[in-house]
Amino acid sequence: MSEPSAGGGFDLVIRGGRILTAAGIGPGEVGIRDGRFAAVEPLGAGLRGKDTIELDPGETLIPGLVDTHVHVNEPGRTEWEGFASATRAAAAGGVTTILDMPLNSIPPTVNLAALAEKRAAAAGQTFVDVGFWGGAVPGNLGDLRPLHEAGVFGFKCFLLHSGVDEFPPLEADEMEKDLAELKTFDSLMIVHAEDARAIDDAPHAEGDRYARFLASRPRGAENLAIAEVIERARRTGARAHILHLSSSDALPMIAVAKRDGVRLTVETCPHYLTLQAEDIPDGATAFKCCPPIREASNRELLWKGLEDGIIECIVSDHSPSTPDLKDLENGDFGVAWGGVASLQLGLPLVWTEARRRGIGLEKVVDWMSRGPAELARLARKGRLAPGYDADFSVFAADEGFVVDAYKLHHKNPVTPYQGKALAGVVRRTFVRGREIDGRQPAGRLLRRGEA
Incomplete structure (x- = not known):
């Protein structure tokens, strides 16, 4: 299929036996013109182009x-992560578009001035396309519409302490006013859904025992907040969108809400799909994230x-943080930063686990490309089809590698996947x-409605 004007003279043509389109994986030829897919045949x-790529078998x-x-x-x-390091890592992992969260930077993206600072910081150093979420915090109700009109893709809120004091949580009534x-x-409101009171009543997380940390963030706290x-x-x-779902208990009520017409979407993450509590050693704070x-x-x-369609996407x-904030030497889950660094590794992580389960690459890419693009209403991203941005990668699905944190492009070499054998290597990204x-950074800064 081609655009009506796509007769020839493409900037780039790619041909090979394995092209992933909406019809599945099969032999084909792809023509690119002016930065977009113009023909899939x-x-x-x-098809003829100024340049041609022939895929290996x-x-x-x-x-x-x-x-x-x-x-x-x-x-x-920026010592935790910056736009240059993050987007270089994204590209190495086959990720061509990222949306940046409104917290952990200073200032948080909760008003127009902060958004301007964020864009200025990113300008000229992004290797992939970058958009921005806004933040919903107490007292900034009047900032939401201006941020929306300035191009943010939606708004993030927390229902408990965010981990940084400059991004305070909303009470449920405040969240409803913002909604x-x-x-x-x-x-769109994207929500870190854990109930603060339930966590206050749970055991405290201090010490090196992972089981104690897990008990400090119970499934019930997630379920109540959802x-x-x-x-x-x-x-x-x-x-509304539920961020980083980790509690499977919530799936039935999410499914019922969707059947009832509630405008709800859900994501989960590679660490919840590929790791398990039973295997996490005591003191291994690289594994700490919230929810756990x-x-x-x-x-x-x-x-x-995921297979039932209750969860739409994997992100x-x-x-990340600096190694000292992960308290790697002491291994105290009570004080370590709660976050997993995996931007470069997401595709091979999920693919390795998926193919063990007999799930095809088509589904994995659907969850990690089309699903997130539709969530953010990125109308020209997430598909290999005429009219879409020519964002793609060449993926060797059967090639393996062992994770070495010091060879990743993340700014800090801290990952729970150190030494893990994975399948799938991203060879080139466009x-x-x-x-x-x-x-040479060539990414663009995206605005809602223009992307």
């Missing part, structure tokens, strides 16, 4: 992944939630038809 169509052309949950931390905490405001311009989000979204009619990595039985049900929740070389 059967192999042998004879073991390579698959896949649409670029979209990661809507990334903490870049610049400005203010009602977002409904007036059809924006129920609250569902009811407030039901009352207001606004769009839970038991193997819980993990199995999250996979079922990284890349939340944004709008241009190969990312890791030296």
